[in-house]
Amino acid sequence: MTPKAAVSPRGRARPVTGVVLALLAAWYLAALLGNWNGAADALARAGATPDAARIAAATMAQERPVVPAPHQVFSELSRSIVGVPLGSKRNLLTHAWVTLSATLTGFAIGALLGIALAIAIVHLRSVEASLMPWIVASQTVPILAVAPIIIVALGAAGVTGLLPKAVIAAYLCFFPVTVGMVKGLNAPDRLQRDLMRTYSASRPQVLTRLRWPAALPYLFASLKIAVAASLVGTIVAELPTGAQAGLGARLLAGSYYGQTVQIWAALIAASVLSALLVQAIGLAEAATARALGTQPAGSAR
Structure with a gap:
């Protein structure tokens, strides 16, 4: 051919x-x-x-x-990014940075938690039987109902600022990482696992040399979903708190004063930020594939 x-x-x-x-x-x-x-x-x-x-x-x-028409939204984006000093509460980049900080913190927490849960589920049947149903059930609760509860509870404990938003972001993003990594860690077939046991490989060796490399394509695919979900969680967390900064705060202020152009500009900014985060995960996947001498998932035709 x-x-x-x-x-x-x-x-x-x-x-x-x-x-x-x-x-x-x-x-x-x-x-x-x-x-x-x-x-x-x-x-x-x-x-x-x-x-x-x-x-x-x-x-x-x-x-x-x-x-709003597209030219109105793009004009608002230009005005709130270029026409306002950086650091001002009216500058959209300032709000985007506040949201991004909480998003990345929550994403890191959720991704690490998801990977740890997946490893435990794969190696311990008791953990799979006891935790997996609760992990699935946790995602059936609407985030709009969970966010105020978490924020109030953490606020009562004296935890305010970035961390409550990061916790909500982690709550949304740990699930796809857990499910994806469980699938990926179980990707090697029984013959491959039996061969590792024949060589007297320990569980950590099977994990690092067989299961983990096989799980990387699943990991990066789930991370792309998780980072977008983390951004959504952060914006949702900014709504019930009456936050003074963040893209959620811009959305809330726009809804209070009927500024639909401002609302749409904040939505476009959130969409662009999400696309950039997903693209960053894709670049990390490509760099990892080059380092391992493999091909990124989905690149073959």
């Missing part, structure tokens, strides 16, 4: 560009339809003739639109 020709960067960029343009078109259409009645009413109250052209133009320039 002849090898497939390598896809050029231009060939890879075309589908992405097409999707982005389609999303922008759908977004503008949603803004047009969502703001139509409000723009028509505003023109009528101002005494202007509410013809279709004027209404369509007004839907793209409302101060507090139901659905």
